[in-house]
Amino acid sequence: METKKINCQNCEEPFDEGFKFCPNCGQKTNEELTIGVLFYNTISNYFSFDARFLKSFIPLMFRPGYLAKRFLAGKRLLYLHPAQMYLFVSVIFFFLFSFVVAEWKKEANAINKKIVESEVVEQLPDEAQKQFDSIQKAKVLESLKKNKALLGMTDEDLKKTDSIIQLQNGNNLKTSWDFNKKKVDSLIDAGADDAIIYKEMGMSNDAGFFEKRIYAGFLNLMKGSGAGSVIQRSVDAVPIAMFILLPLFALLLKLFYFKRGRYSHHLVFSFYFFSFLFTLFSLLLCIDLFIVPIPGWISWLLILSTFFYFYVALLNFYRRNWFFTFVKCSIITFVFMLMVIPTTGVLLALFGIMNG
Incomplete structure (x- = not known):
């Protein structure tokens, strides 16, 4: 039949x-x-x-380098694929991180509101005006120092901002941040050219690059481009930064372990290592947000422990001398951190952060 x-x-x-x-x-x-x-x-x-x-979870967290070794040995269905593992834990991390970003945005927007809603005191006696200016400058500087991380400012930026704000009658800047806010608001509402508004705000005719950036930032704040949007755009750049940095990390491994397999082998190691990092950070965020606040020193201790995880993972995966592995581990970590800075800077520029 x-x-x-x-x-x-x-x-x-x-x-x-x-x-x-x-x-x-x-x-x-x-x-x-x-x-x-x-x-x-x-x-x-x-x-x-x-x-x-x-x-895959237990060996990922407590057996550094084990999953990568097993994957290259042919155990490719027994454990989660390295790229899938990275995708899954990174999605969880950025979901949890969004709660932290929401708080950062709230703080940044509060600073934005203070700047935009600050009223101008006009027609004061000279001595009173000077005293008022002095207090206002101190408040601005103190606010910037406390929130420099939120605003993406470096120590060098703060020093330059300090020197610019403290100038009274120098050639570089003609304002003490006491411009006529109502007039500036009316120019913004009328759609005036930025150059005209900058002049009304007090920007000097021969303003340099940094001074222009300061005024552009303040003008964007007054136009309603809140500081919270700056934070959001910075965070949006992070997944792209990781997309670029992970292959670069694998390239570093290839350079230091040139004879230890193809580039794809080092990429497998990198996927699992970054998966471990995202998993650890996700657990920290989950505990801190929903269970009990984690003291800062414990968080930093756990973050620093990732270096030793990396060291043990290199030992287990590449099977080399412990001393030379430690030296390579230190150099790779240092070089990679140097790569993070320019990569992040370029991405922030592309996202419009550096130009306010």
Whole structure:
């Protein structure tokens, strides 16, 4: 008796009726699309949240270098794929990090509001005006110093800002930040050219690059481009930065372990190492946000411990002398941190951060 043939709904290849799974592509036959099936397929296909993740979690956290070694040894279905692991934990991290960013944006917007809503005191006696200016300058500088991380300012930027604000009658700057705010607001509402508004705000005719940046930043704040948007754009640049930095990290490993396999081998190691970092940071955020606040010294201690995790992972993965591995680990870490700074700077510039 001839067996009835049916076609697979996925690959459309024929197979004998009675099979629970297609012999050609492996898809389950006659599976009803329920909410449960839809949810499981979404998680399974895009994040591979299955037994392999649970099986990979313990060695990822407590056996440095083990997963990368096993993956290269051919155990590629037993544990979660390195790229899938990285994708999954990075999504979790940035989701949790968004709660922290929301607080940063709130603080930055509070600073923005203080700047925009500050009223100008006019027609004061000279001595009173000078005293008022002095107090206002001190408030501005103190606010900038406390929130320099939120505003993306370096110590050098603060020093230059300090020197600019403290100038009273120098050639570089003709304002003490007591410009007529109502007039500036009316110029903004009228759509006046930025150059005209800068002049009304007191920018000197021969303003240098940094002075122009200061005025551009203040003008953007007055136009409603809140400091919170600056924070958001900075955070938006982080995933792209990691997308660039991870392959560069693998390239560093290739340079220091040139004879220890192809570039793809070092890339596997990098995926698992960065997955560990994101997992650790996600756990810290989860505890700090939803369970109990973590003291700063404990957070820093755990973050510093990642260096020793990296060292042990190199020892286990590359099987080299402990002393030379420690030297290479230190150099790779140092060089990579140097790479982070220019990469982040370029991305922030592309996102419009450096120009306010």
